[in-house]
Amino acid sequence: MHEVSLCQSVLKIIEQQAAEKNYSRVKTVFLEVGRLAAVEPEALYFGFDVVMKDSIADGARLEIIDVPGQAFCSQCNNRVEVKQRFDACPKCGAAAMLIEKGGELRVKELEVE
Numbered sequence: 322m323h324e325v326s327l328c329q330s331v332l333k334i335i336e337q338q339a340a341e342k343n344y345s346r347v348k349t350v351f352l353e354v355g356r357l358a359a360v361e362p363e364a365l366y367f368g369f370d371v372v373m374k375d376s377i378a379d380g381a382r383l384e385i386i387d388v389p390g391q392a393f394c395s396q397c398n399n400r401v402e403v404k405q406r407f408d409a410c411p412k413c414g415a416a417a418m419l420i421e422k423g424g425e426l427r428v429k430e431l432e433v434e
């Protein structure tokens with residue numbers, strides 16, 4: 322289950338920011354999760370609680386911000402919404418599109434004390 326290792330990277334980012342900015346406790350973590358990132362929100366919530374235990378973010382709330390997938394098709398020059406990474410262009414059927422959004426997993430904001 323790769324959600325646990327994702328949560329561990331999130332914790333590293335949190336600890337780094339906490340050290341830089343002198344946070345004593347993290348209350349809420351806002352995490353952008355792209356729909357193309359192949360992450361199960363359920364597993365993420367579960368892994369989050371386990372990984373954050375006894376850290377600066379122990380008991381913190383996880384807020385998942387859903388980021389829809391977006392790609393650019395260079396065949397027809399359209400920007401389209403995609404549900405999967407290798408979807409063909411819905412407008413012209415081209416197979417190779419450039420993914421612009423939706424693959425990310427990023428700490429957007431921390432609510433701290």
Ligand SMILES: [Zn+2]
Nearest residue numbers: 394397410413
């Ligand atoms: Zn197209």
